[in-house]
Amino acid sequence: MIMKTRKPSEELKLYRSLNMRMDLSDEEVKYCWSLEKGFEGEQQFDAWLMNLPDSENWVILNDVLLEYNNTTFQIDTLLLADESLYFFEVKNYEGDFFIDEKGRWYTLTKKEIKNPLLQLERSKSLLRQLLQSLGIHVHVEPYVIFINHNFHLYLAPINPSIIFPTQLKRFSKKLPVKPSNKKSLQIAQKLMSIHLEKSPYTRVPDYTYDQLKKGILCNSCHSCDLQFIGHHILECTRCSCREDARAAIIRSVEEFILLFPNKKVTTNAIFEWCEVITSKKVIRKVLSERYTCIGYGKSSYYVES
Numbered sequence: 001m002i003m004k005t006r007k008p009s010e011e012l013k014l015y016r017s018l019n020m021r022m023d024l025s026d027e028e029v030k031y032c033w034s035l036e037k038g039f040e041g042e043q044q045f046d047a048w049l050m051n052l053p054d055s056e057n058w059v060i061l062n063d064v065l066l067e068y069n070n071t072t073f074q075i076d077t078l079l080l081a082d083e084s085l086y087f088f089e090v091k092n093y094e095g096d097f098f099i100d101e102k103g104r105w106y107t108l109t110k111k112e113i114k115n116p117l118l119q120l121e122r123s124k125s126l127l128r129q130l131l132q133s134l135g136i137h138v139h140v141e142p143y144v145i146f147i148n149h150n151f152h153l154y155l156a157p158i159n160p161s162i163i164f165p166t167q168l169k170r171f172s173k174k175l176p177v178k179p180s181n182k183k184s185l186q187i188a189q190k191l192m193s194i195h196l197e198k199s200p201y202t203r204v205p206d207y208t209y210d211q212l213k214k215g216i217l218c219n220s221c222h223s224c225d226l227q228f229i230g231h232h233i234l235e236c237t238r239c240s241c242r243e244d245a246r247a248a249i250i251r252s253v254e255e256f257i258l259l260f261p262n263k264k265v266t267t268n269a270i271f272e273w274c275e276v277i278t279s280k281k282v283i284r285k286v287l288s289e290r291y292t293c294i295g296y297g298k299s300s301y302y303v304e305s
């Protein structure tokens with residue numbers, strides 16, 4: 001049972017949007033790409049996990065953001081079953097990597113990357129302390145999963161917490177066969193109740209409203225190349241993906257709120273932001289159906305219900 005589904009993080013959504021609407025620096029584009037790739041890897045792991053015969057028996061929480069002692073930590077996947085809590089850090093690294101004599105991780109081009117084992121150790125320690133403070137006693141099993149089949153680590157340490165792509169099949173036999181019980185469910189509910197919604201991210205590029213290209217982004221390829229083809233349908237000229245205009249407008253309003261949390265959502269603002277929608281009436285209708293209108297006439301604006 002999936003108790004918490006995975007969605008693209010706000011940070012990824014923000015970068016996706018800015019990457020299409022303005023010129024990001026090479027560094028920012030690389031960072032955006034790494035977020036995208038990380039998300040892709042997590043989705044691949046989800047698909048792998050859900051295809052296992054016992055997956056129905058487990059309680060699964062994805063993307064859980066927790067805090068202990070003023071330190072936040074994120075866990076990609078939590079699996080509860082049979083008196084145990086498994087947690088997974090998923091890495092979608094691709095290419096050749098090596099570890100030096102001091103235990104530091106590098107790409108073959110000598111670019112140092114964060115040591116995933118240290119990250120795992122940190123999360124494990126914080127999670128254990130958090131569980132203890134909540135009076136929860138459960139066996140914790142941490143793993144870092146390398147999901148990409150094109151990943152290779154030279155001089156790989158022998159560490160049972162690391163699962164390489166070629167070991168995934170055998171690793172699946174280690175996962176619990178006994179179903180989750182009442183205790184698993186209670187632990188999952190407790191963790192859900194203290195999950196933090198807002199992730200603190202700091203690496204946001206500078207941008208202004210005027211600087212950004214307007215228009216609705218394609219839901220599939222995220223390009224700005226949508227056109228109206230009638231009957232309330234938008235089509236992407238780049239990937240041919242079609243979408244109902246109402247859904248596309250709502251998505252764009254959410255993006256507008258994410259990018260400009262201090263700007264008011266008005267019919268005029270969204271009309272200008274969506275660009276491709278030629279009727280203010282359509283915008284007003286979607287806004288009034290989906291959001292709550294505050295005030296009257298020209299000064300009215302919409303807030304989330």
Ligand SMILES: [Zn+2]
Nearest residue numbers: 218221236239
């Ligand atoms: Zn497209």
